[in-house]
Amino acid sequence: MIGRALNGRYELGEILGVGGMATVYRGHDHQLGRPVAVKVLNGGLADDPRFGERFGQEAQHAARLHHPRIVTVFDSGVDQGSPYIVMELVHGRPLSQLIAETTWLPVERAVGIAAAVCEALEVAHAAGLVHRDIKPGNIMITHEGGVKVVDFGIARASSSGAQLTQTAAVLGTAGYLSPEQATASPLDGRSDLYAVGCVLTEMLTGEPPFTADTSVAVAFRHVTEQPAPPSYRRPGLPPVLDTAVLRLLAKNPADRPADAAAARAELLAAVPVFTPADRTSELLAETRAMPPVPMPYQDQQRTSFLPPVAYPDAPEPARSRRSLAYAGVGLVAVAGAAVIGVLTLGGPDPSAAKAASTPSPSASTSASPTPSATPSAKQTPTGKPSPSPKLGPAAAVVALRAVVAQADPGKERDRYRALLDELDQAAQAFTAQEPQDAESALRNAQRLVRDLAKKHAIDNTTSQAWQAKLGALLAATD
Known part of the structure; x- marks a missing residue:
């Protein structure tokens, strides 16, 4: 196709991109003397009326849209059975x-x-x-x-x-x-x-x-x-x-x-x-x-986000x-x-x-804004660093979920996924201030952790660590 002039007007140059439906060429409009992009329906697809219809609709749809954020369509046509669309060339x-x-x-x-x-x-x-x-x-x-x-x-x-x-x-x-x-x-x-x-x-x-x-x-x-x-x-x-x-x-x-x-x-x-x-x-x-x-x-001032x-x-x-x-x-x-x-x-x-x-x-847990980018290093009036801020229950669930998500599910992929879903539900319940729903989700999570341990999908140390965190989160629902 390179070097061919579609309908004697649009000369095709180098290929700019190839898709499953069409190929885009750098072109030159001999009539107006300007560079253009020419999209040509790939060989064989032109014989399928569905693709021909879809390709023609692209020209009609895009030609209706005029905005700097949308590539402009100049022209469309058919040359020797090959449908094409002429568009603005984007550099x-x-x-x-x-x-x-x-x-x-x-x-x-x-x-x-x-x-x-x-x-x-x-x-x-x-x-x-x-x-x-x-x-x-x-x-x-x-x-x-x-x-x-x-x-x-x-x-x-x-x-x-x-x-x-x-x-x-x-x-x-x-x-x-x-x-x-x-x-x-x-x-x-x-x-x-x-x-x-x-x-x-x-x-x-x-x-x-x-x-x-x-x-x-x-x-x-x-x-x-x-x-x-x-x-x-x-x-x-x-x-x-x-x-x-x-x-x-x-x-x-x-x-x-x-x-x-x-x-x-x-x-x-x-x-x-x-x-x-x-x-x-x-x-x-x-x-x-x-x-x-x-x-x-991490070292910039953060005045409106969580620590x-x-x-x-x-x-x-x-x-x-x-x-x-x-x-x-x-x-x-x-x-x-x-x-x-x-x-x-x-x-x-x-x-x-x-x-x-x-x-x-993780996107909606509320906390008091801090003027410092590193609250853990904030100085008290006595000159001693103040303690690091404690995570709220929703953020703590998010952190636990991130740990669980990194584990290898092995053959227990469904249980792992169910555990992640329960943690999501718990976090969302904490965010919505619905402690009963959070408690229910956390207890389901505890049961799933026990099942994973019984199936040897996680070791005892991991199981105990996760159960300890879930227990602490359950205490926050009281």
Whole structure:
């Protein structure tokens, strides 16, 4: 295709990207004398009317959207049986490449990019379009630091019941599927917000919320498991940012922000210490990567967040595992989604949705603000250091859960998962000031720990340590 001039006007140059559906070339518009990007439907797919229809809809959808955060579509056509779309040429690189080159992004950059994506989605949703494939590969970072959302190839008008896919098929990329998308349930713009939460988690921690060896397994985890707060993997993140991310990742769409504008406002409000109000516009425009910081903000002034919490060592982001889980997955048809739908009665599990509706305790435990970045070193009037602040029960449950999550489940994976769920329920109950619910969850956790010890999944020392912590937490419910 290189060197070919589509309809005698758009000359194709080097390949900029290849997906499962189309190939993007650097092009030149001979008529207007300007550089462009040309997306050409891959050979063979043009013969399938479903792909041809979907490709044509991308041009129609994107042409309706005019905003600096969205790549502009100039033209579309067919040349010798090959459908193509002519778009604005973005001088930059995809966010996926930026993430791959760093351990994680600085908080300001990550939140700024996510907020800019929400800005683009606000325009798309106002036009009645749901993107349905928000992922790092579809977010471009320009050389000037701008953010542009691309690829409305599987976007669908939210007011239309038309479906391009067969029953029990799911369009999207597994690592960023909302629960309703994974179960082929009705969806709206809040499904895109869930994907923004997945992308933001990956920017902050190096991995999306859920990974697995297969696309079906990843989709299943989106439906059935609760996500961990980003601070589990990257200690030191502001608790309020954990809250904002977990709100985006709520299983029940009703528990997410109402729309993209509300999500953007929550994200920008989540980093007030690092993002002064007068820098908001600058932050959204300037998104170039900065060198990764292994333990951010540990020496900075923190006037509105909790004192530092003693977390277990977080594992390094596993890039090879991340690439194994979803690299090369551009358009995923998850045939097993029907099974997921049956297991969840046609949608996300109501109890899981209820659990997700309550922000993570690590993001919402209350404590008195401290003017010092290192409260443990704060001087008393006598000149002696004051004692380290004691963890509240919710934060203590979070710390215990992090320890449990690092254990090797062996053959008792289901019991481990049940134990993590009970700890989540306990933490959420403490946060909601529901001591009876917390007590019930903690006693269930004690029973599961005993079962794990009997099955020799954990040794006696570990069992005793966990039981001691659970006993102390039970005392806090009195």
